[in-house]
Amino acid sequence: MNYSYTPQSGAVKFTMILSGAVFALMMVLGLLMRAAQGEWLDIEPELFYQILTAHGAGMVGTAGLSGAAVMWYFLGRHIPLTKAVFWIFLSLFIAGVVFILGSIFVGGFAGGWTFLFPLPAMSGGLWEVGAAVSFMLGYTLIGVGFLIYYIEVGRQIIKRFGGLANALGWQLILGRKTDDIPPPAIVAAAAVVIFNSIAIVLGAAVLVVSIVNLLAPEFEVDALLAKNLIYFFGHVFINASIYMAVVAVYEIIPEYTGRPWKTTRIFAIAWNVVLIFVMAIYWHHLLQDTVLPAWMLITGQLVSYFSGIPLLAVTAFSLCVYIRGSNMKWDLTSALLVISIAGWSVGSIPASIDGMIAVNKVMHNTQWVPGHFHTYLLLGEVAMSFGFMAWLVRGKNIRTLSGLDKAAFITYVFGAVGFILVFLISGAASVPRRWAVHLPEWILQDRVGTIFAALVVLGTLGFVVRYVLGLIFENQASGDQISGDQNSGDMSSGGQPSLGQKA
C-alpha cells in the first residue's frame, strides 16, 4: 500500500448500492416518460410532470451522492476523514429524499427539479403549498448534508496541506520548490470544496427565501435574483458531481496503465481555472433574460466556450498520453472510466453550441439541452460511478472484458449514444423539452428514443446486479477465509477480511 491512510470502503460500498439502485429506478422513470411521449404508454400529464420532477431531482441528487462517495473513498487514501461525518451526510441525504418523494408522489408537486420561482408557488391547483415547502425542505436537508461533508473534507485538506491554496497546487503554479505536491485527487477535492460550498450556502439562502415566499406570498421574491441564485446553485452542484467522480479516473486508471497520474503545473492551472469558470458558466442559462446587463450575457457565452477547454483538455489529453503505449488492460472498470472521459469531452460540444446567444434563443427550450446534459451524465458521471462500482468488486486480478461484462457495456454505451443522438436530433428539429404530450410529427423520434432508453436501463441493471453479486460473493469469500483461518489456527492472513480476493 503506497498510501498513508486506509479508505472507508464499507460506507462507500453501501452508498454505491443506493446510488446504483436509484440510478436504475430514475432511468426507468425516464423510460416511462419517453414511452408516454411516444404514445406507447398512457400517462396523465399531471403524473408525467411529477415523474419529470422526480427524475430530475433524483438523477441530480444521485449523481451528487455517487460523486461524493467516489471522492470520499479516494481522499481516504491521502487524508484521515471522520467516518461519522459521512454517515451524517448520508442520513441527511436520505431524509431529504424522503421529503422530496413525499412532496412529489403524496403532495403532487410537479414544479421541476429546478424549483424555479414562481412555478412552485403557482401550481394552478395541482399541488398545495405544503408540497412545495416539503420539496424545498428536502433540498435543504441534502444541502446541509453536503455542506457538512465539504467542511470535513476541507478541514482535513487544510490540516494536511496547509491551506486550500497549497492543495490547489499554487506552489507548483508559481514555480516554488516544494516536496509536498498534492496528488490529483486532493487538487480536485480542494476546488470542489470551494465552489460547491459557495453554491450550497447561496442555495440554502434562496431555498429558505422561497419557502418564506410560499408561506407568506407578501414577501415577494425578485424573480431575476432568484433565477440567478437557483441556477448558480443547480449548475455548480451538478458540475461538482462530475468533478468529484473524475477522481476515480485519476486514482484507478494508473493501475491499468502502470503510469501514475501526476499533478503537473498544467494540471494545477487547469483546475484553478475551472474553479473560477464553473461559478460563472451558469449565465448561459440566462441568455434569454435580456434584462440582465449585456456584459453578463457576453461573459456567459465566452465562459461557456472556454470552460470545457482547460480541464477536459488536460484530463482527456493526459488520459490519451497515459494510455498510449502502456499496454492498457481493458476490463469493465477501465472501459467505463475511459468512455466516461470521452462522453464528458463530447458532451461539452452541444453545451458550447447552446452557449451561443444566437443559438440559445431558439435552442434552449428544445430537446437539444437534455441531449447535452444526458451526454455529460450517462456517458460521463454515471459511467464513472459504474466504473468505480466495477472496480470495487473487481478483485486483485484484471480480467479481460468479455461475456456478460462486454454485453452490458455494449448495451449501455450503444443505448446511451442512441438515446442522446435522438435528443440532439429532436432538439435540432425544434422539438420542445419538458412536454408531456407531443405532436404526431415527433412521435417517431420519441419511440426510437424509448428503445434506446430501454437498452440503457438493461445495461444499467447488468452493472448494478453485477456489483451487488460481487459484494455478496466477496463477503462470502471473506467469511470462508476467516472461518478457514480460525479452523487452522492461523490468523496471520485472515484477521482482516481481504477484499478483492475473489471477483
Next chain:
Amino acid sequence: MMFRYGVAAVFMASAFALSPFVVSDPVLHVLVQIPLLLLSGGLVASRITISKDIAYVYLIIALVTLIYWMLPRSIDAALSSTWYDVAKFVSLPLLVGAPLALSWKHIHPVLRGFLKANAISMLGILAFLYIHAPIRICNSYLVTDQQNLGYGFFFVAIALSLYWSWPLIFGAPTQRPPQRTRSQHLSYEGTSSMSSHPAVD
C-alpha cells in the same frame, strides 16, 4: 487580562452610549450595538476554561438566546420597554457572547464550520426579508430604515465570508501523514498510485 476587561468595558460603554441613537436607526441597533454587547461578553469569558462535557450546553444556551434576539418583535420590545432593554443588555453579553466564547474551542471543527456557513446563509436570508418585506417588520422603524438594515445584513454576510475564508486559503499544514518508507514517499508525492484495492474499514 486587564486589557481584555478594559476593552470589554469600552464595548459595553459604547453600547450604552448608542442607546439614544438606536431608536431611530435599526442598523446602529442590530449591526453595531448588539455586536458590541456580544463582544463585551465574549472578551470577558474568552480566557476562562470550562469542561468539554458542558461546552455544548453553553452553545445551546447561546444559540437559543440569539434566536430570540433575531426576532423583530424582540428588537421592537427593547425600544418600547425598559425591562426588555435591560434584558437585552444583560442577556446578550452573558447568555450569548460569554457562553459562545466559552464553548467555541471545545466544539467539533465540523460544527464550527457549519455554524459559520449557516451564519452567512442566515444573514443572506435576513437581508432578503428586510429588503423585501411588504410591511414594517418593526413598529419602531420606517420601511426605508429596515431596507437599510437588509442591505447591512448583506454587506456583513460578504465581509464575514471574506474574513472567515481567507485563513482557509492560506496557511501552514498542522498535520503530516504517518511515517512512510522512502520508496513509499517517492511513489506518493504528487501522484496517484498504481497499487491497491478496496480495503476494509
